[in-house]
Amino acid sequence: MTQPDYEMERVLRAQGYLRIAGVDEVGRGPLAGPVTAAAVILNPDDIPEGLNDSKKLTAKKREALETAIYAQAEVSIAHATVEEIDRINILKASHLAMERAVAELNPPPDYLLIDGNLIPQGLRTRSEAVVKGDGRSVSIAAASIVAKICRDRVMVDLAQQHPGYGWETNAGYPSKKHREALLNLGVTPHHRRSFKPVHNILYQE
Template identity: 55%
Template sequence: MAEDAPGGPHFRFECEGPAPVCGIDEVGRGPWAGPVVAAAVILDPAAIPDGLNDSKRLSAPRRVELAAVLAARASVSVGIASVAEIETMNILQASFLAMRRAILGLASRPALALVDGNKAPPGLPCACRPVVGGDALVLSIAAASIVAKVARDRMMVTLAQQFPGYGWETNMGYGTRAHQEGLARFGVTPHHRRSFQPIHKMLCETASA
């Protein structure tokens, strides 16, 4: 079992609940384009990879490396909510939907889900405990943050190949200058979140021109 990193996420939360315990995190609430992606991870206490941390604190190559190790050593599942679902139910509910799908995709049903944030997603098939700042505190949530980030980044790189000019391969759909310039030049794609204010404003301006 990997030792807790000083000042980093630890395994104590998992030991407080009925086993098995999964960590859940999502990525992609803020971007202007692309799906929202969640991951659920049940760590094997005897085979926890070294170096797990909040995905934002890791380099992209290190995230990819750890995601591969987690796929081999842990029970891992990814859930996705599409742009159409984000538009239908709003980004928060779509994030919860992706989390439910991630849990349902696990090989074994967890007894407890530790979720990053301050809200428990409704309709989970197990007990749930929200943990504010969980990706920096709880090892299984940190693992989920890594898996979700790597999965979504790969999706956005693929979409960038289909819709070049928006910089999605580097900005992952966030509203960077390159993304704004792509919108001004090429317009809105089917993968843009039309209910998000910047995209909605652009569509309204185009319609009124």
């Protein structure tokens, strides 16, 4: 299994870009909750060991790495709300969360490595879209880890306010338990009304 590395960042640093942020988002697929993005600038002399795509790490490993990332790097996290997701669509909302995360880095980065194949339109920083970037760049991998843990914690909090949907384990994704609870318990204010399974319950004939 190939591990992400610092090679892209090293090439950029040789070109004079010194504040390189990896940017990633989590939460495009769930039926409930915000979409969350993170931007991380790693210190090239103090990169946490074992960074990888958050989906390839155990929860225990993710949490250990999160602690190291916050201790050794610059981190910014931002969200786009359910209301924004429903108003502008999930892709634009995920880009909005990315733009907000980047905007909170101070001083600002001078180059962005963004997971995916699209660059959010609102970004004014030199940027590069990196397909499957969380498996290629340690900066993006670090962003994927802190974004996932942050969003998972948001969903655990929401699960205590709205028990029965299983958000503490499914993070709002359309698991069997979540779909059954939607039918039996109904739609909460945290559900994305523009997503078909939710929309169909609200507007069934």
